[in-house]
Amino acid sequence: MKQMLINCTVIYTSCLRQLILCASIPFLVTACGSQLHEARLVAFGTLVDISTWGVDSETSEKAIAAVESSFNEINSTWHAWQPSTLTHINDQLAMGEQIELEPDKISLIREASRLADASNQLFNPAIGKFIALWGFQNDDRPQGPPPEPTAIKSLLASAPSMKDLVITDTSLKSTNAAVKLDFGGFAKGYAVDQAINILRSQGITNAIVNAGGDLRAIGRHGDRPWRVGIRHPRESGIIASVETTKDESVFTSGNYERFFDYQGIRYHHIIDPRDGYPARDSISVTVIHDNAATADAAATALFVAGPKLWRKIAAQMGITQVMLIDDKLNVYMTPEMAKRIHFEIDPKPTIIIDDPT
Amino acid sequence: MTRADYIVVIFAFIMLPYLYMKYWQAPVQGETAQILIGTDKKMEVSLDTDRQFSVEGPLGTSLIEVHEGKVRFVDSPCRGKQCVHSGWLQQTGDFAACLPNHISVAILGHDHVYDAINF
Numbered sequence: 001m002k003q004m005l006i007n008c009t010v011i012y013t014s015c016l017r018q019l020i021l022c023a024s025i026p027f028l029v030t031a032c033g034s035q036l037h038e039a040r041l042v043a044f045g046t047l048v049d050i051s052t053w054g055v056d057s058e059t060s061e062k063a064i065a066a067v068e069s070s071f072n073e074i075n076s077t078w079h080a081w082q083p084s085t086l087t088h089i090n091d092q093l094a095m096g097e098q099i100e101l102e103p104d105k106i107s108l109i110r111e112a113s114r115l116a117d118a119s120n121q122l123f124n125p126a127i128g129k130f131i132a133l134w135g136f137q138n139d140d141r142p143q144g145p146p147p148e149p150t151a152i153k154s155l156l157a158s159a160p161s162m163k164d165l166v167i168t169d170t171s172l173k174s175t176n177a178a179v180k181l182d183f184g185g186f187a188k189g190y191a192v193d194q195a196i197n198i199l200r201s202q203g204i205t206n207a208i209v210n211a212g213g214d215l216r217a218i219g220r221h222g223d224r225p226w227r228v229g230i231r232h233p234r235e236s237g238i239i240a241s242v243e244t245t246k247d248e249s250v251f252t253s254g255n256y257e258r259f260f261d262y263q264g265i266r267y268h269h270i271i272d273p274r275d276g277y278p279a280r281d282s283i284s285v286t287v288i289h290d291n292a293a294t295a296d297a298a299a300t301a302l303f304v305a306g307p308k309l310w311r312k313i314a315a316q317m318g319i320t321q322v323m324l325i326d327d328k329l330n331v332y333m334t335p336e337m338a339k340r341i342h343f344e345i346d347p348k349p350t351i352i353i354d355d356p357t
Numbered sequence: 358m359t360r361a362d363y364i365v366v367i368f369a370f371i372m373l374p375y376l377y378m379k380y381w382q383a384p385v386q387g388e389t390a391q392i393l394i395g396t397d398k399k400m401e402v403s404l405d406t407d408r409q410f411s412v413e414g415p416l417g418t419s420l421i422e423v424h425e426g427k428v429r430f431v432d433s434p435c436r437g438k439q440c441v442h443s444g445w446l447q448q449t450g451d452f453a454a455c456l457p458n459h460i461s462v463a464i465l466g467h468d469h470v471y472d473a474i475n476f
Contacts, residue, residue: 040393047454047461051472139457140437213476221472229450231476237448241471250475257476286475 036221039064043071044188045139046212052199053206053221063202067195067209074191077105080128080182081137090128090181093174100171109167112186115294116162118317119301122309124273126160128180134278136258136269137182144262152276161273184269189251189296192216196247196292213257214299216249216292229344233284233325238344240323242288251295253303254284272304281306281326288321288337298322307332315356322356325349389465390428390446392421401465404428414458421462433458450474 037060041048050067052060077085085105092099101109112125128137133151135142158178166173183190188211195209196216206219208226217226225243232239233254242250255278258269272279285303289295298319305313307326314322314334321337331349333341338353358366392400394412402410402423409422409431417434427447430440435457443453446464450471454461 042454042456042459042461045456047452049473140435141439141442208473210473210475213474215473215475217473226472227470229471229474231474236445236451238471238474250473252475254476 037061041068041071043068044075044191044211048212049208049210050195050199051208051210051221051226052204053219055204059202059204063199063204066198066202070194070198071191071211074187074194078108078183078187078190080184081132082139086181086183089172093172093179093181094177096174096177098171098173103169106167106169106172108183108186108190109165109172109181111293112183112297113162113165113167115186115297115301115317119297119305119313120316121161121163121273122304122313123185123297123301124161125181125183125186126162126164126176126179127271127273128182129155129160129178130271130273130276131182131184131269132180133276134267134269134271135260141258142260142267144260144267146262146265146267156276185253185300186293186297188212188214189249189291189293192249192292192296214249214251214292214296216247217244218247230286230323230341232345234329239325239349240341240343240345242341247290248288249290249292249295250286250288251292251299252284252286253299255279255282255303256284270300270303274304279304279306281308282310282324283327283329284325285310286323286337287319289319294319311354311356320356390423391463391465393461393463395459402428404464412460414455414460416458419455419458419460428462428464429453430455430462433460 037052037057039050048071050064080086089099116123116125131137133147133155155178158176160176160178164174164176164179166175192209192211196218199207208215208217220226225245228242228244228250229238230240230252233256253270255268255270259266268278270279282303285299287295287299287302289298298317301313301317302310302322302324307324310322310324310332320334322334323337323341324332329349331351333351333353334356335353388404390402390404392402392412394414404423404426407424409420411418411420419433420431422429422431427445429445430443430453433440433455435455440453440455446453446462449464452461452463
């Protein structure tokens, strides 16, 4: 979670294009009874766009209101630095206390812990103190300077990890006072999963929930798939596009999302738990997976893994569709990703296709 | 087939190139910026006229500039200035927001090529 929820704006528009098509050439369009509804919320400190297809506006509005409440609740529970259930948990963990928690919270922490294990701890939600040290646990953009090397070294020596947690069905405890949970690389995916569950429970089977550029799409846009453009990590515009099938999440971690420049050097928000500094070598990693929370965690882990280690970590996490772009704009992809992605730039970048191993 | 059927089929084939050109070609540049203020105010500004204008939010005045088909936040009363650092917005789907001041700017095209932008 990056920032707190501030407000909510909802805008509905009808799909003018479909109406024009329906009116002018009805024989070419079979889904004229369907309609696109689009809404925009401000949640998690970012814009959340929700599109639904094939239900009436009343159903769409009601479902989107429920999604908004869900985002609010997740935000107030898991916010990493503003007073929340999580900050309370972190206070108690630091004191070595055992905390009683509801099953849904235990479940989220367990799943994050499982993904951390699968990623060799490259996705490490226990490094909240590193994130804070670099100034990224703040609503405002950090200005620098970067932390003193001695402060990073000292924190690194304490090696906070999800392995330090003792998790039972009802309680949580840490054996390491340096553990400070920050689900920044996971909670947005979890919230998107919850949003899709809510939409489905209200009878919506065709939708996209796009939370600040990370999304899950179910069903189709009428008689065609949903089309997703993947933004270029270095320039404005789209580098590639993909059409989703059935139920897929598309998550990207990039070094351009949150950063500060200090004395000519850029420091971004994805911290490598192995050395305590912003991860190098990758500039963006895109993951496609059916579960948004898993895709979120995997995008973070593979970004940290970089061009040398991403295949191993992807295999361990069960991720088959990955696109990693390095700092020289070389593109590394799994064969499954390569089959379906369409580059929108010319000339095409250097592409290296490799299996997860 | 009846004569009417032939007319319909011919009309459909005539329309296909037009529809392809209009709805499937990648847009290079948006035409309009949509500005959202708070929960209920919305304005659209054309990107074909260079100008600067102020938008009032709960924190104060955000200054927005349109120049050669692009739009950006020039200044905003927030502390982090992430909206200003977002720089120029030009392509359909680009957006920047000053969340503390409840103002966002998004580029609209005459049509959506993509249903969502991932980044």
